[in-house]
Amino acid sequence: MRFGIIGSGFIAQWFADAVAQESAAQIVAVTSARPERARAFAEQHDVAHAHTSVEDLLSAHGPHSDDPIDVVYIASPNAFHGEQAIAALQAGFHVLVEKPFALNLMEARAMVETARLANRFLMEAWLSAFEPGVARLREALPRLGRIHRAVLVKEQFSSRMSAYREGSLPATFDPAMGGGSLMDLGIYPVNLAIHLFGRPDRVTASGQLLDSGVDSHGTVVLDYEHGEHSGLQVVCLHSKTSQGGVDSMIASDHSALVFDDCQWPRRIELHESGSGDQRTENLSVRRRGAQLRYELAEVCRLVRSGAHESGLHPLYASEAAVDVLSQARAQTGVRFPSDPER
Numbered sequence: 001m002r003f004g005i006i007g008s009g010f011i012a013q014w015f016a017d018a019v020a021q022e023s024a025a026q027i028v029a030v031t032s033a034r035p036e037r038a039r040a041f042a043e044q045h046d047v048a049h050a051h052t053s054v055e056d057l058l059s060a061h062g063p064h065s066d067d068p069i070d071v072v073y074i075a076s077p078n079a080f081h082g083e084q085a086i087a088a089l090q091a092g093f094h095v096l097v098e099k100p101f102a103l104n105l106m107e108a109r110a111m112v113e114t115a116r117l118a119n120r121f122l123m124e125a126w127l128s129a130f131e132p133g134v135a136r137l138r139e140a141l142p143r144l145g146r147i148h149r150a151v152l153v154k155e156q157f158s159s160r161m162s163a164y165r166e167g168s169l170p171a172t173f174d175p176a177m178g179g180g181s182l183m184d185l186g187i188y189p190v191n192l193a194i195h196l197f198g199r200p201d202r203v204t205a206s207g208q209l210l211d212s213g214v215d216s217h218g219t220v221v222l223d224y225e226h227g228e229h230s231g232l233q234v235v236c237l238h239s240k241t242s243q244g245g246v247d248s249m250i251a252s253d254h255s256a257l258v259f260d261d262c263q264w265p266r267r268i269e270l271h272e273s274g275s276g277d278q279r280t281e282n283l284s285v286r287r288r289g290a291q292l293r294y295e296l297a298e299v300c301r302l303v304r305s306g307a308h309e310s311g312l313h314p315l316y317a318s319e320a321a322v323d324v325l326s327q328a329r330a331q332t333g334v335r336f337p338s339d340p341e342r
């Protein structure tokens, strides 16, 4: 599978590390607005073409070109995911787009519709769906019986916070780039809740804002009022200003699944109590290799098989997450310049 990457920053490096471990994958081209950065990335990862614009990459690597690309991987800031996914799909490429899928529901729907019309594969790069730890959670969930409560946590002090505090405005804290804790980290618990329990019926959110206008940390509460999970409440904690340290958990009357990280669970325990005794079963998993390795292998397999979306992380789930994040942003007071007028 031949990839072109839009962006050459942090996550593009992780992607290249995964490609180096996946024999079915190869990076053909990369973009950066800064020619020296594009060239440095290309040299470091043995990539044949370094472009300075998205347009150049899309026009140079069509199916009849000397060096065609199958899949465009969009690794640019959140605000560009929608327009770049649509441009790549319209140019005839399959698309893997970083999380969060889109800034708002209108944009998400336009992306899905474009993929359908173009007959191309489209998926949000939410790596957790393909992690062995999340597979273990899916297997273990039926053992809990009726679930009442989940607390899903993604808290991580941002490596860009010092730069922000010193007066610069990294994309991750810039409303014009679709930044903030909800969009960057809140997406992990929200996507996991939708993955395990489906679309919630009610969203209640609050958070703290930085001077830039995006949120630094907050809480999203998802209530399920109908169907299999009626009565379930999922509390999503997200933060870019604190280190975290609290486990995630999913609980029923007498059982709880407790796990270390809702992006890539590794330490997983099932606690069961009943008739006076307490038991803990270790369900931990070992993951091996690069951070994006499992996701990349699945994308290669899906595109090769002619699939147009992932069954494990389908497009309706990405749309549902965008809807939840948009409601949460509105309640928290995070507005992006591109938001539709209310």
Ligand SMILES: NC(=O)c1ccc[n+]([C@@H]2O[C@H](COP(=O)([O-])OP(=O)(O)OC[C@H]3O[C@@H](n4cnc5c(N)ncnc54)[C@H](OP(=O)(O)O)[C@@H]3O)[C@@H](O)[C@H]2O)c1
Pocket: 006, 007, 008, 009, 010, 011, 012, 031, 032, 033, 034, 037, 054, 075, 076, 077, 078, 080, 098, 099, 100, 125, 126, 127, 171, 184
């Ligand atoms: N899956 C994960 O675990 C994970 C982890 C981190 C981030 N992410 C996601 O990955 C995306 C990128 O984050 P990052 O941390 O890699 O950011 P980053 O380090 O700032 O890199 C972003 C890259 O995009 C380029 N870029 C900026 N504006 C662009 C535009 N208009 N068109 C094309 N390229 C543009 C940047 O600048 P130049 O053009 O100057 O090179 C840079 O190369 C975000 O959506 C984020 O949510 C995912």
